[in-house]
Amino acid sequence: MKRQVALLITLFIGTLLVVSVFIPPMESLKETFTLFFDIIAVFAFFLGGGNLLRVHLTKLSKRKQDWVYSIVTLVGFTVVLVIGLFKLGNPGGIAASPTAEGSLFQTLFDNVLVPLSSTMYALLAFFVASASYRAFRAKNREATILLIAAFIILLGRTPFGMMLTSWVPNSLSILQIPNLAIWIMNSANLAGQRAIMIGIGLGVVSMSIRIILGIERTYLGEEK
């Protein structure tokens, strides 16, 4: 019974949103749902954040491996919460936006989160290199095509691409690697992109229908 209600909710809301597109008076429905979602998400955080605390506190109390680091996490978490909620060290006081210039909260962001996230992101440079060394090998035809396309584009992004093929007469300028690179981006790449996009579109449509009709219900629990 409880689950039937849930399925009905999905069915009703889903259909409603689909229909709303064709009915001008219901245009604003999307915005409303977006607002609702944001609000729900914050409530949900009490579960997520709560779980974060629980996990690390147990780790701490049970003196599990690496429990020391749990202290760091816990401290960091609570400190930010306190600073942010009471807007400590915020020039504008409680009225100002939490991310106001010069606020302690913002400083924390600039000096701790910015370096951390951008460095984590920067690691990609290394992984891209190791991946291209390890994975870009002409194992089979697909792999070879992937490899060649990537190689041409890469070359096209360097001055050497131009230098290597500068002897090519302008009548055949398409064969100059940088142009070749751009051409690949605009033709074959475009075709692939479109095929993938249309496919995705159909995938989403069909999955949404399954969900709305309650055929796909794994996320709601499958008690038998």
Place this chain on the structure above:
Amino acid sequence: MDDQLYRQPVFRVFQIFLIIFTVLAGSIFAQDPAIGLTDSADVFVPAPPGAVKATDVVYDQGGAVDLEWELSPDDDGSLKVSGYYICRREVGGEDYRLVDSVMAGVRTFVDETVEQDHTYQYMVAVNGDCSTAPSEESNSITPDMEWLNFGLSNLFIIGLVICGSVIYFIAHAKRGKKFFIRKIAGLEAVDEAIGRATEMGRPILFVPGILDMDDVQTIAALTILGRVSRVVADYDTKINVPVSRSLVMTAARETIKSSYMAAGRPDAYSDDMAAYITDEQFGYVAAVDGMMVREKPATCFLLGAFFAESLILAETGNSIGAIQIAGTARPAQLPFFVAACDFTLIGEELFAASAYLSGEPKQMGSLKGQDVGKAIAMVFIVLGVITTTLAQAWDIGVFTWISDLLHDLFQVTS
């Protein structure tokens, strides 16, 4: 050549000066009609713009009116006309009020400040207020709200056809019709991958992307998690689902729990299987990376919405020698999965996965249905390309007709 002149900074300055002047002039004389009326010889008053046509904007909530007028003969780019000033009044009500203004050379305006079911009249004046060289009054117009957006009827029709085909085949399958579905390598490998983890006595890592429940890919990932954790429950292997959104954590727990119940082992389920890390993209990645190198999972599922982290996770997973099954609908990230993972679900396959894994006829039916959708799209593409090309080659009525039809059919207005 004119263009050259136009670019001259001197000219620019002059032009800006002129605009400022005209606007000032306009407003001054607006404030003091006495002067405005007496010697208009000093102030050049351009000829009024031509007739104003007001039409209701269709398929809206009745909050907008389309205006169109003929430019003033003096509006020849010589800046005698600084701009057009749209004035409006309610019929039988107050006199004309300035609503808004547009630059010279503009001949249309959408008034979004009207109220439904009130009747309005418009006129367009130049240079600053409603009294300088106003046009004739427009037709009176009553913006109203439509109940159906016929502008989207093509979307509706095609949508009906494709969604219809999906539903039809689901229903068809319900009546016990079996459909052939080709093997999808990535999904064939799921059982084996889980089995491997069981043998090695190592955990399984399932990453449902980094977006919240408001993204379909996350939902798709969770539906797959349902199938996976069902198998995991049977094998009695350890599964970790670190997530970067609280809502996803909740949903993931719900999903795993029910799978364990379905497998008849509710006792084996624990909330620790799905844990929230942090909303911050790279904070989450840092943590998951750490998890990988410390717990050394034998199998990694990377399914859902991924951004830059795709390769970080995939390469780290690879460095610990895990079997990796990845999938996303983000074209930008697919290459990295293809390069660094053992199996990759490309776009549509991600959404088809749970249906495929479920093995239920109904779900299989939906796959058949979306294939029909694909077929339709392909037919339209082929037909469209051919007819449009032919229509261009020889202007034969039927081709032009078909190609135009197809074109209108697929143009999405809003």
Place this chain on the structure above:
Amino acid sequence: MDAIGLWIGAFLTLGIMSFLYKDNPWYKLSESIFVGVSAGYWFITLFWDSIYSKFYIGVSQEGDNYLYVGAILGLMMLMRLIPKVGWISRWPLAFIVGAISGFYLINYFSSNIMRQVANTVMPLFSTDYGQSLFSASVGTIIDNILVAGGTFAGLVYFFFSKEHKGAFGATAKVGIWVIMVTFGATFGYTVMSRMSLLIGRMDFIFGDWLGLIK
């Protein structure tokens, strides 16, 4: 203050980088700081933005009482904390999933299917729909044909309900090749952006921190 910030930044930057060598206490430390602080940061941002700016202001000042529905759904979510009524948290979940499915169904339909098909329906010998015949250069004509054909083949690859055999299989093969070119291109194109991120960090280390770049 700035100096301290700089050093903290450098410390954390190197901490994360050290992961490239192998997992180590320095990384673990940076990681735990990262997780703790960022989790807090996001909650605060969301809180002030959704609960305060959107909900509280909306209800108290704009009088958008319908927002209470959102709040109620949120509370239902929290019911999980009480085992007895935990099941009710499924309703907001069902609500969200339903809404998103419905929303994306139409959205993807028009943007991914309709629009992409429309963009593919192109006269092969002209630069664009409605342009005169042979307005396109030879190159463009080849492109048009390639794009149309490639898209078609790519779609064939995604067919689930038909064995990839014979002519159909061959087309599917071409399709996957086209897709592979796409992937290769994307990968190659991406390297650049990845590098720039690293360059950015190096700038920070060598320039801002060590002051080696004038």
Place this chain on the structure above:
Amino acid sequence: MFTPAPLLALSSSTIGVSISLGLVGLGMVWMLIRSLRARDVDRRIVFLFIFISVSAPILFPITFSETPTPVVKKLFDKVESLPADSKVLISFDFDPAMAPEVQPMADAFTRHCMAKNHKVIFMSLWATGQSLLNQTMRAVLVTEFPEKRDGIDYVELGYKAGNEGVLNVIVSNFRKMFPTDVNSIPLDSIEIFDKIKSCRDLDLIISIGGGKPGIKEWVLFVGDPTKTPIGAGVAAVVAPQLYPYYPKQLLGLLGGVKGAAEYESELVRHYPQFEEVDKPGLRMMGPQTFAHVVILAFIVLGNISFFVSRRRASR
């Protein structure tokens, strides 16, 4: 595209570069020998190579000149051709992680619009975009254009949560989503907004980002319905998947540092006064090039060792 001529327009001491490149070169030879023996190298060595080839050109700068590709030129020309006082919205839809790549674009756009005396509206769909927006404000607007006044020449709306939701609203009404600007000044008392109700009233929208919500959302939720031209500056990674939208739904596109560099050089070509300002895009092209070459080398080496080992196996 590159012009080979000024390729080696070396700015400062080449010694350092040549030394480090020598190192890389030797290393490569060593790797080649290993590969010929079909022995793969540890990934950490790969990492080391990347580290050197990137940091060397940073410490000893080298710059190449750029000529804009059409897709960049188109956007530049649009900004250039708009009459003064046109209303341009620049949205900072990225985070610090993406910043090194796209912030240069943001700065370039801002400079260009200011030089053209456009009215600029700054906003962000990313919580993390706010502080980066402030950075550009501080670094470009305030320092280089002190004469420009807040609220008259530009306005900062700042960040609003709600992703596409925000766009769904502002497409029909700014004030509904942004009752005030970031300094809580009501929009009605901001001059720029006298004539702006919704996105329809803008002359150009430039979204800078690379994630979600980002350019795609701007195009689907704002560009298509309102027909307002949309330009974009994106991380190179997302550029390819945006090509389907160009040129119909997307006016122009800056992809990655190269895009930024091209825009910068084009900007300097039209506005010599920007000769002196820092041009991170151009500055970053040096290390870029070296890193690319190294990666290309890796792909080659990888395949050598692959083929050698396969031949061994077949024997």
